[in-house]
């Protein structure tokens with residue numbers, strides 16, 4: 236079912252893929268989370284459903300210990316039974332309330348956190364384009380800008396996973412133009 240793939244080479248590999256991020260084999264999967272790490276809908280719900288309730292329990296514990304995760308920042312938990320070692324929970328901005336700079340930060344901090352964890356591959360969803368309402372094209376442009384300027388130390392592969400044809404074709408158009 237993961238039949239659409241397009242690869243870009245930026246010194247590290249960037250793959251665009253259409254599919255379900257919970258099924259991707261990568262060292263870490265990024266979740267499009269909210270500040271309370273309350274994984275009730277969208278990709279967050281899919282991650283907990285497939286990876287197991289331990290991801291929600293660890294998330295609750297994180298928020299009890301550290302407080303809510305600021306917009307544009309990330310928190311890490313284990314990945315339960317997913318084919319990944321970690322879930323990096325990135326808190327994107329809400330369209331109309333918080334700006335693109337926060338989306339840039341959420342994506343960039345995800346890459347940096349993966350490297351802090353010593354990881355080589357990372358899967359990213361289209362953060363903020365679901366419940367949080369950002370246009371797909373804006374997310375694609377911001378993600379292209381983060382990736383274009385990123386200088387990885389050990390990260391070798393970033394897999395951008397889009398959930399439907401519209402999302403995939405928007406990212407393909409923007410990445411082909413900008414990467």
Ligand code: ADP
Pocket residue numbers: 254255256257267268276277278279281327360361362363364365366367368369396397398399402
């Ligand atoms: P946000 O609150 O940041 O907008 P959402 O989870 O509502 O987060 O949506 C982010 C994006 O993730 C949307 O484009 C949505 O279609 C997509 N998405 C939902 N489920 C999955 C999945 N299983 N794999 C990959 N992407 C998904």
